[in-house]
Amino acid sequence: MNVLLVEDEQKIADFICEGLRAKHFNVTHCADGNQGYQAASNNTHDVIILDIMLPGRDGLDILRSLRQQGVDTPIILLTARNELGDRVQGLDMGADDYLAKPFYVEELHARIQALLRRHGGTQQHVVEVGALQLDCINRSINCQGQSVELTSREFSLLEHLMRSPNQVLTRGQLLEHVWGYDFDPCTNVVDVCIKRIRYKMASLEKAGKMVGAIESVRGTGYRLSIR
Amino acid sequence: MYFRTRIFAISILTVTAVLALVISLSWSRIMTVELTNLDSRLCMEAKRLIPKHTLLDVNNSADNISNLRDTSLSGSRLMTDLTDKLRVSSPNQLMISVGSVEQGFITAPTGGDVQDVISRLHWVSAEPLALTDNNKANAVCQFAFFEHQQNQWRASLFQASNQQSFIAVDVAATTSQLTSTLQAALIVVIPFSLLLSILGAWFIATNTIRPINRLHKAMDKVTQKDLSHRLPEHKEDKEFKMLIDAYNTMLDRLEDSFRQVSRFTADAAHELKTPLTVLRGKLEQAVLSENPSQLDLNAILDEVGHLSAMTRKLLLLSQADSGSMALHFEPINITELVDELIADMTLLSDELELDCEIEKDLITKGDIVLLKQLLNNLLVNVMRYSLTHKVVTIHARQNESVIEVVISNFCLPILNDVRVKLFNRFYRGEPAYTQGISGSGLGLSLAREIARAHGGDLTLEPSESEVVTMRLLLPIVK
Numbered sequence: 247m248n249v250l251l252v253e254d255e256q257k258i259a260d261f262i263c264e265g266l267r268a269k270h271f272n273v274t275h276c277a278d279g280n281q282g283y284q285a286a287s288n289n290t291h292d293v294i295i296l297d298i299m300l301p302g303r304d305g306l307d308i309l310r311s312l313r314q315q316g317v318d319t320p321i322i323l324l325t326a327r328n329e330l331g332d333r334v335q336g337l338d339m340g341a342d343d344y345l346a347k348p349f350y351v352e353e354l355h356a357r358i359q360a361l362l363r364r365h366g367g368t369q370q371h372v373v374e375v376g377a378l379q380l381d382c383i384n385r386s387i388n389c390q391g392q393s394v395e396l397t398s399r400e401f402s403l404l405e406h407l408m409r410s411p412n413q414v415l416t417r418g419q420l421l422e423h424v425w426g427y428d429f430d431p432c433t434n435v436v437d438v439c440i441k442r443i444r445y446k447m448a449s450l451e452k453a454g455k456m457v458g459a460i461e462s463v464r465g466t467g468y469r470l471s472i473r
Numbered sequence: 474m475y476f477r478t479r480i481f482a483i484s485i486l487t488v489t490a491v492l493a494l495v496i497s498l499s500w501s502r503i504m505t506v507e508l509t510n511l512d513s514r515l516c517m518e519a520k521r522l523i524p525k526h527t528l529l530d531v532n533n534s535a536d537n538i539s540n541l542r543d544t545s546l547s548g549s550r551l552m553t554d555l556t557d558k559l560r561v562s563s564p565n566q567l568m569i570s571v572g573s574v575e576q577g578f579i580t581a582p583t584g585g586d587v588q589d590v591i592s593r594l595h596w597v598s599a600e601p602l603a604l605t606d607n608n609k610a611n612a613v614c615q616f617a618f619f620e621h622q623q624n625q626w627r628a629s630l631f632q633a634s635n636q637q638s639f640i641a642v643d644v645a646a647t648t649s650q651l652t653s654t655l656q657a658a659l660i661v662v663i664p665f666s667l668l669l670s671i672l673g674a675w676f677i678a679t680n681t682i683r684p685i686n687r688l689h690k691a692m693d694k695v696t697q698k699d700l701s702h703r704l705p706e707h708k709e710d711k712e713f714k715m716l717i718d719a720y721n722t723m724l725d726r727l728e729d730s731f732r733q734v735s736r737f738t739a740d741a742a743h744e745l746k747t748p749l750t751v752l753r754g755k756l757e758q759a760v761l762s763e764n765p766s767q768l769d770l771n772a773i774l775d776e777v778g779h780l781s782a783m784t785r786k787l788l789l790l791s792q793a794d795s796g797s798m799a800l801h802f803e804p805i806n807i808t809e810l811v812d813e814l815i816a817d818m819t820l821l822s823d824e825l826e827l828d829c830e831i832e833k834d835l836i837t838k839g840d841i842v843l844l845k846q847l848l849n850n851l852l853v854n855v856m857r858y859s860l861t862h863k864v865v866t867i868h869a870r871q872n873e874s875v876i877e878v879v880i881s882n883f884c885l886p887i888l889n890d891v892r893v894k895l896f897n898r899f900y901r902g903e904p905a906y907t908q909g910i911s912g913s914g915l916g917l918s919l920a921r922e923i924a925r926a927h928g929g930d931l932t933l934e935p936s937e938s939e940v941v942t943m944r945l946l947l948p949i950v951k
Contacts, residue, residue, distance in 0.1 A: 334801040334840075348781055397816055418774045425817070426845055433856075438820045465768035 249358070250291040251275045252282030252308070253324065254300050258347070262295070265351030271358075279303025289317050293358050296341075297324045298332050306335055313340040320361040322354070352410070352419045359409060375408045376472045378447075387447065394446045399424055403439050407460060407470040416467040440468055477682045484674030492666050496659065503655065507648055508627070511559075515629035515640055516614035518555060522571050522638035523631070559642050560650055566643035568621075568628075573635050591639055594619055594628060618644075684713050692720070700728040737794075740899040741787050744913055748783065752776045786915045789843075790898065793922035800840040800926060807835040807844075807876050807947065811869050814848045818865070821856050828866040835869060835876045838950040839927045847923040847931075850916035851880055851943060857912065858884045858941070874949050875929070881942040888938065895933055896921055920945075 249271045253259040256277070263273045274291070276282040279302035286294055286308065294312075298305035309321060323336040323344040333344040342365075343357050373380040379388040385401040386393045396404065402424045407415060417436045421429055429435070444460055461469045552564045561567060570587050596615035612633035619626050619641075628641035688704070695702045703724060704717045755773050759765035792798040811831055818825055859865055863883035870877055887902070894900045901914040921931040927947055934942035 332799075334799040337801050346785070348777070398813060399816055399820065416771065416774060418771075418778050421778075426842070426849070429849055433821055435817060435820050442820075463767070465766060465771050467771075 247271045247293070247358075247362070248291045249273045250282070250285055250294045252279070252286070252295065252300065252305070253297040254278060255297075258297075258324075262351060262354065266355065266358075269355055277301075279305070279308060283308045283311065286312055286319070287315065287317065289319065291319055293361060294319050294321045295324060295354070295358075296321055298336070299326065306332060306339060309336060309339050309341055320365045322357055322361065324349075350416075350419045350422060352415060353423055356406060356409060356423055373405060373408045375411045375470060378408070380405055380408055387450065389450045392450050394449055396443070396446065399439055400443050400446070403436070404443050404470075407468060411470050411472055414463045414467055414469045418467075420467060436467075476685070477678045480678040480681050481674050484677045485670055488670035488673060489667070492663075492670065496663075500655065503651070504648070507651055508644075511627060511642070511644075511647060512614075512616055512629065514559065515616070515627065515642065516631060518558060519614065519629050519631035519638045519640045520612070520633075522569060522640065523633065523636045555640075559647055561642060561646045562649075566646040568626075568639070568641040570639040572637055587639070587641075590619060590621065590628070590641070591630075594630075596630060684709060688713065688716065688720075695724070700724060700731055734794075737791075737898065744899060744915075745780070745783060748776050748779045752780070783913055783915070786913065786919050789846075790915065790919055790922060793919075793926060798843075798922070798926045800843065802838045802840065804950070805837055805839050805841055805844060807837055807869065807878070808833055810844060810848055811835075811867065811878060814852050815867060818852060818856065822861075824861050825859075826862070826864045828864050829868070831867070831869045832871055835871060836949065836951055837876055837927070837947045839947070843923045844927070847920045847945070850920040851945070853912075853916060854941075854943075855880060855882045858882070860884060871949060876947045876949055878945040878947075879934070879942060880945075881934075881936070881940060883939055884941050886938040887941065892933060 247270075249266055251259060251262055251266075251273055253262065253275070254277050259275050259277065263275055266273050274285060276285050279300035281302075282296070282300065283303055285291075296305045296308060300308075305323060309323070312319075312321070320342045321340075323333060323341045324347060325333050325336075325344055326347050333341075333346070336344055342361050345354055345357060371382045373382065377389055380386075380401075381388055381393070382405070384393075384395070385398065386395045387404065403420060406420060406423050420436050424439075425435065440460055440462075447459070459471065461471050463469055552567070555567055555569065556562070556564055559567065568587050568590065570591065594617040596617050612631070615630045615632070617628045617630075619628060621641075621643075624646075625644045626641050627644050627647075628639065631638045631640075691704050695704060703721045706714055706717050709717060752773060755769060755776065759769045759773065762769070789798065808831055815827060815829055815831075818827065855865055859882035865882040866880070868877075868879045891902055895902070896918050897914075898918045899914040901912060917931075924931040924945055924947065929945065929947040931946075932944050934944050936942045
């Protein structure tokens with residue numbers, strides 16, 4: 247996967263590059279608007295991550311020009327908190343998604359994955375981890391012919407875990423991805439939701455099926471490990 | 474273009490126009506009067522050309538005419554007399570003739586073909602002239618204008634019984650004295666009046682601009698000092714009083730919003746201090762310990778989450794204040810959002826008793842991110858302050874053209890003076906209620922701003938002191 251990152255703040259660019267390379271993405275980084283526009287026009291990337299405030303040429307301007315040229319690469323806008331108005335403009339101009347700073351790289355990764363799935367045209371209706379299947383249409387988990395329905399929150403949460411199997415996701419990351427970043431971080435809503443998912447998965451296990459289990463990582467968060 | 478110059482120009486133009494109008498009207502009036510006088514003089518002189526006895530004795534007319542020809546008309550005394558009376562300078566500016574109706578005119582030697590002139594005239598008949606003798610009531614004077622040698626002449630024809638006399642005079646010559654007198658007067662009057670009008674205009678302009686200058690100086694002083702000063706109103710005219718009033722009102726509003734902004738900033742800074750202090754402490758601990766545990770780092774992460782949520786709320790509020798809350802409108806199913814909200818509530822508390830009545834397919838147009846934030850803020854409030862084992866009611870329905878979401882929960886009794894402050898920013902109720910409950914005090918005010926930005930509203934419904942009922946209204950957009 248080729249990702250183009252156009253971001254002028256070195257620290258932010260570093261942690262994004264690091265995080266995405268860890269996910270085996272091939273990241274190209276440009277630190278100013280004009281360079282970024284040049285690189286984007288080549289149309290050789292699968293996804294473009296575009297900061298709005300850039301030296302040389304601002305992100306919205308690049309976005310507009312690219313869309314006018316017919317470049318339809320998925321674009322994710324990065325906005326600082328004080329540019330919330332720009333996200334609206336950006337979405338109207340043809341951006342596919344936006345992410346407000348500060349954010350978790352994990353969240354960015356999830357958004358990129360979702361975009362690529364949508365954009366690839368082959369809408370993946372089933373996520374599989376081991377013997378466990380997640381049906382995105384019926385919002386249910388299936389395991390060898392048996393299935394249990396999930397609520398929308400349970401579904402988003404499990405999907406997020408299944409998209410990054412064997413990886414620890416913190417409560418904060420899960421909360422942000424499923425409930426949005428304005429949800430009160432002091433709640434135990436993630437733990438309760440995980441508990442319910444486990445309960446539902448256990449009902450499948452009782453039928454003697456081997457499924458992945460959601461592990462708690464003490465003080466940090468959760469991980470879906472494949473047994 | 475200066476206002477003063479404009480006022481000056483307008484005043485001068487007005488005065489000059491009035492002056493020109495008055496002069497031309499009086500000139501034409503004087504001329505009309507002069508011509509009327511001339512007519513009556515001409516008539517008198519024409520009558521005098523006919524000797525008295527001929528008027529009395531009709532039969533001797535022929536003798537009289539010959540008599541006249543011999544004496545009066547040929548005599549220069551008559552001409553001198555006439556030039557004097559008609560105020561002309563030479564006999565060439567006069568024509569006279571006398572005759573009888575039957576025999577025609579006897580031309581006087583005053584140059585020009587008088588007979589020819591008379592035959593071409595269109596007479597304007599006049600009133601019958603009452604003669605001094607009273608027995609000749611049918612004597613008439615007739616008048617006419619004619620051109621002779623490029624000059625305008627006025628002629629008078631006097632007819633009494635069988636006698637007639639004709640007398641004509643060059644108009645310009647006879648009025649020349651008057652014209653020159655008037656011109657001499659105007660040459661003095663016009664510059665003088667112009668000078669006066671310039672002075673007057675300058676006075677008007679200066680007078681008009683003076684209060685404006687005064688105001689300008691006062692305003693300069695006010696803005697130099699600070700927003701708390703106001704313009705004095707005494708000794709000003711009514712219109713300027715109104716202007717000063719408006720300016721002072723504007724200053725009031727400015728000062729208010731300025732105060733509000735400073736207070737808001739101070740409050741915000743204060744509120745941000747708390748999570749920052751916690752964050753700093755925890756980070757220091759983590760640094761000091763040899764290898765920080767996941768628990769510490771997680772606590773730090775939570776605190777950062779707090780900070781992010783707070784700055785986001787502050788930003789949205791400041792956008793709402795400046796009226797620039799940006800919304801990405803799309804159709805939104807409020808029913809689904811409320812269902813999600815209820816699901817979250819049940820996740821958050823096992824002991825929660827819910828009484829829900831949610832109508833299907835309540836669709837509005839709105840910004841999904843902000844509407845979720847709004848509902849979240851309401852939910853957070855319910856979860857924080859609602860008493861356990863008490864019912865929380867959530868009703869969502871369509872009411873004519875609006876969606877009405879009413880959320881009601883039991884809580885510790887709230888006094889009325891606390892109720893009115895619930896939507897105030899950074900207001901967190903009495904310490905007794907908020908004991909051990911975290912929160913920024915921004916949630917409700919932000920929720921209301923979001924509702925208003927969507928063309929709806931969020932209100933606190935009147936209820937008993939231990940119940941809080943929030944009513945959210947959103948427009949229905951199918």
